[in-house]
Amino acid sequence: MTTTAYDQYREHTAGRADVEDTPELVAYYEQLAGMKTGALWTVANKIEPWQPKSASVPVLWRYRDLRAHVLRSVELVTPEKAGRRVVYLDNPGRRDVSAAVGWLYSGLQVMYPGEAASAHAHSSSALRFIMEGRGAYTIVDGHKMTLGANDFVLTPNGTWHEHGVEQDGLPCIWQDGLDIPLVNALEAGFYAVHPDLNQAVGYPVDDAVALWGAPALRPQQQGWSKPYSPLFKYQWAPTYEALQRYAKASEGSPFDDALMHYTNPVSGGHVMATMGASMQLLRPGFAGKAHRHTGSFLYQVAKGSGYSIVDGQRFDWRERDIFCVPSWAWHEHVNGSASEDACLFCFSDLPVMEKLGLYREEALAENGGHQSVA
Ligand code: 1HN
Secondary structure (H helix, E strand, C coil): CCCCCCHHHHCCCCCCCCCCHHHHHHHHHHHHCCCCCCHHCCCCHHHHCCCCCCCCCCEECCHHHHHHHHHHHHCCCHHHCCCCCEECCCCCCHHCCCCCCCCCCEEEECCCCCCCCCCCEEEEEEEEEEEEEEEEEEEEECCCEEEEECCCEECCCCCEEEEEEEEEEEEEEEEEEEEEHHHHHHHCCCCCECCCCCCCCCCCCHHHHHHHCCCCCCCCCCCCCCCCCCCCCEHHHHHHHHHHHHHHHCCCCCCEEEECCCCCCCCCEEEEEEEEEEEHHHCHHHHHHHCCCCCCCCEEEECCCEEEEEEEEHHHHHEEEEEEEECCCCCEEEEECCCCCCCCCECCCHHHHHCCCCCEEEECCCCHHHHCCC
């Protein structure tokens, strides 16, 4: 982990609780505990860190290791019995809340042709990023969407949703991302099964894209006041094209190269209230500088190969690998190829950080802006 001079300055500033135990104090603490109270100075340093200290550890989940195990679940459990066949990403620092990083859950779900899950709704918001297969679909509040590789789809909180794979499709695997740990931490989670088990499709297939997916055009006739994007699906082809055009027209960011946020076309803001997402293109040979910010981030490699250094640890990635960047962890991304671009899909709790006024960011000033690798 890279420690900056600023870190050291902050860590060594006085004014911290520093009370040694005496028999008298220990007896006092026991009396307080007996009354369901405590002395603040015994916990102050822990509950008031100088800067965020994430319990999450940086992890790379390699798809070539996981894929066979995800497919194996098809032989072991039915979707009827298991509810859904998912291998979830279990961050060693977040086992107690089943989070992949911070307050975000993620898992790899597999469905076979002809399979369909029943419709349900919950307080958590969810998103999917399609990894492989053909014929997958999601229905959100009666809007059916066809899904292909690298498509990004929303199931915002409170919406009825269900997934399936068409009979003539191929086995499909996608990444689920949910804010379940956050909603559970806030003790606000409800879950409901659709009264008819499956919902009727009430609109033309892919109508959300037809209505809301035109570049820089907003339909006149449709009002939309819900706190999430009406564009439930963001297709790969136009996303990749937009990134290529952006990269041609701009220098991009020294940390992220050409990065674009998926947006709510009505507000221009994040796609959902609790989770945002982006796709970034790293040009051939791009070597980003290190920075850190608040918020928890989960990346999936949509294209290409390279590596990222997260808190001094190097993670070599290739297509479909997933890795996390915990809050306030230094990170820098490198495209390992001199001829091909690389694309990173990412979802995060950035909307929460921004709305609550908790977003902070800093660049690494030392060492030419790069971390030393442990
Ligand atoms: C959920 O509703 C789905 O709709 C996937 O496929 C994963 C993990 C925890 C809670 C709800 C889905 C989930 C989930």
